[in-house]
Amino acid sequence: MQNEPIHSLYDEEDSFRDHIATVDEKGKRKWIFPKMTKGAYTLARKYLAWVLIAILFIGPFLRYDGQPFMLFNVLERHFILFGIVFMPQDFHLFVLAMITFVMFIVLFTVIWGRLFCGWICPQTIFMEMVFRKIEYWIEGDGPQQRKLSSAPWNMEKTTKRTIKYALFYLISFLIGNTFLAYIIGSDAVLKIIQEPVSNHIAGFSAMLLFSGIFFFVFAYLREQVCTAICPYGRLQGVLLDANSIVVAYDHVRGEPRTKLAREVKTGGDCIDCKQCLYVCPTGIDIRNGTQLECTNCTACIDACDDIMIKINRPTGLIRYDSHNGILSGSKKIWTNRVKAYSLLLILLLSVLGFLLGTRGDVELTVMRTPGMLFQENPDGQISNLYNFQLANKTNKPIQIKMITKTEGATIKIIGALNLLPASEVSKGSFFIYLPKNKLEDRKTEVNLTIMQGQKVLTSTSTNFMGPITFK
DSSP, X not given: OTTSOGGGGSOGGGGGGGSOTTBOTTSOBOOOOOOOOOSHHHHHHHHHHHHHHHHHHHGGGOEETTEESEEEETTTTEEEETTEEEOGGGHHHHHHHHHHHHHHHHHHHHHHTTHHHHHTXXXXXXXXXXXXXXXXXXXXXXXXXXXXXXXOSOHHHHHHHHHHHHHHHHHHHHHHHHHHXXXXXXXXXXXXXXXXGGGOHHHHHHHHHHHHHHHHIIIIITTHIIIIIOXXXXXXXXXXXXXOOEEEEOHHHHOSOOOOOSSOOOSOSOOOOOHHHHTOTTOOOGGGOSOTTOOOOOHHHXXXXXXXXXXXXXXXXXXXXXXXXXXXXXXXXXXXXXXXXHHHHHHHHHHHHHHHHTOOSEEEEEEEOTTOOOEEOTTSEEEEEEEEEEEEOSSSOEEOEEEOOSTTOEEEEESOOSEEOTTOEEEEEEEEEEEGXXXXXXXXXXXXXXXXXTEEEEEEEEEEEOOOOOO
């Protein structure tokens, strides 16, 4: 056994796990030219893609109370989610929301595998339902595309490739503008488009950059994003188990594979037609089992069902199922692992919901001015200078006033503080005065309250420094 060559210690049929399907033995890119598919799953994915694409392009133009319904302005750290304004002061909510989202992805993947990738992911939707459709329209089906790719650069190939890439860039330009609109707002993007380029050099450069990135992704990277770049594809190897529902080949029913015989049926239902391989957008053979490259796009299901119908055999040889489901014939979704993840997700959602429900419209931060000591005034009062920061987390300006309920204390604002602009942070300074006989110790706690009319918006407290008093 020790002298046996290493390559003979494992089945050569498993060698596909040593490399991805789109790279050959020399490390060179293997281009994929999948055949067109049709069927119930493909039709359902197409309709869903239309809805999601419409939502994506309409999203930046939706308004709620005059503000964008969705905005992800990372440059100014200003976010609006479903009409709710989030500012840097809400960073803890953002972190908790991201943890909750990750937990949801974990739970979803444990149960349904990579369903998100095949049905909802923007990369898959645009690649398969937009750019791939353009290729079919201009260059033909998979075999015709392969033939054109290997052909010399003649007039036909030059013309088709020029038209294809021109349309690719046009769509990438639209996607790039939409993506930019989610960052800086649709109004700002429209200004960049309508006004002279010289007025918006930075914005126009960002527009070209985003367009170029999307063009590069959909014209060149393509399925490599799913197999080599996206971290979610790597996670499925950790998250999936034998009970996860994935696009799976029923090896119990399909093996051993035999060529179609009209006389006597021998072996399994798989006739080794390889249609599932020809339609796969990542170039894998689903019959080898769950693999890194599989995005659960269901193209192989529709292709196999079409063949099964033609040869008068039951459909579902490739279907949504689990490994244990194929072996035993029954699915078990509500496992102990799923229960544990569900409980943790419910806990995170409860905490996040409570924090969002108790989140105030205004947040006040107060700090004593660094390097400043207390001052004793001629009238016997002690004063301290403070810096404040007020964040208006609504999309409307708010009339406010600052008061204190601490006995004997008075506030003097430096400048004016009566109007908080919508979705902005206001900064300023103020003095707190307190009679010497009201000092409790070297530090005295003073209450501060922000009012909107008779409504209390937020409250906080700060330490008032003074001389040591002896009572």
